[in-house]
Amino acid sequence: MTAGPRERLVMSAIELVRRKGVAGTGLTELLEHSGAARRSIYQHFPHGKAELIEVSTRTAGEFMTARLAALVDGRPTADAMRAFVEQWKGVIAGSGYESGCPVVGAALGRSEAPGAADEAGTAIAxxxxxxxxxxxxxxxxxxxxxxxxxxxxxxxxGAVMLSLAGQSTDPLDRVSGHLVELIERHTGT
Structure with a gap:
């Protein structure tokens, strides 16, 4: 099934915020990336870019929450953290060190999309x-x-940001090692 304009706009917003942040994601670029007509934005998001970014942040947050819940389901938290970091390494390296977390991107864009920053807070909680x-x-x-x-x-x-800045996943490896050690120490796993 082909995604409609609303879904394409949401997915494009997620991708562009991951790469450029809220301020760097413009309506023209959203339309080009999604292939949606200009009227689609206001048809599906009457409050414009801020509403689109808010919905895309909620969508990304819910996806990541579900992914994290699936990783911890039936396995020790330390093992889930190792797997989570490996997924992040794949995302970062696979994007050519251009894509970070869309939820963090939204949190940093409060001045342009306060509802999206609130959604980021909900996701992180x-x-x-x-x-x-x-x-x-x-x-x-x-x-x-x-x-x-x-x-x-x-x-x-934080390690995701350091990895993007340094063009290396080494920060994620270092953080993962210490996190796993702390988790194992406090859980006895």
Missing amino acids: DWERVLTASLRRDGADDAIAESLATLAISSIE
Whole structure:
């Protein structure tokens, strides 16, 4: 089934925000990338670019939350973190070191799309919730589980930015090693 203009616009917004951020993603480029007609934006997103970026951030956040939940399902959190970092390495290297996290891109674009930044906050809180539950299941106490979840997300997202800036996935490898060590120490896995 072929995606309609709304879906193409959302997917294009995700991709362009990953590469250029909110401020660097213009309506003309969104239309060119998606192949949608100009009227499609206002037909599907009456409040324009800000609404489109908000919906695309929610979509990307929900996808990433589901992906993270699938990774921790039935396996130790430490193993899930290794797998999550490997996925990020593939995304970053596969994009020629041009694509980061669309949710972080939206969080940084609050001045242009405040609703998208709010959606980014919701997504990140969901990621923390998923990781906290997994860490608790693995034996970490509540306070440690919450702080390790926050540390994991902020470390991986920071390493994604360092990897893009340095054109190398080495920062992700270094972060992954220490995260896994901390998780194993606090969960006994």
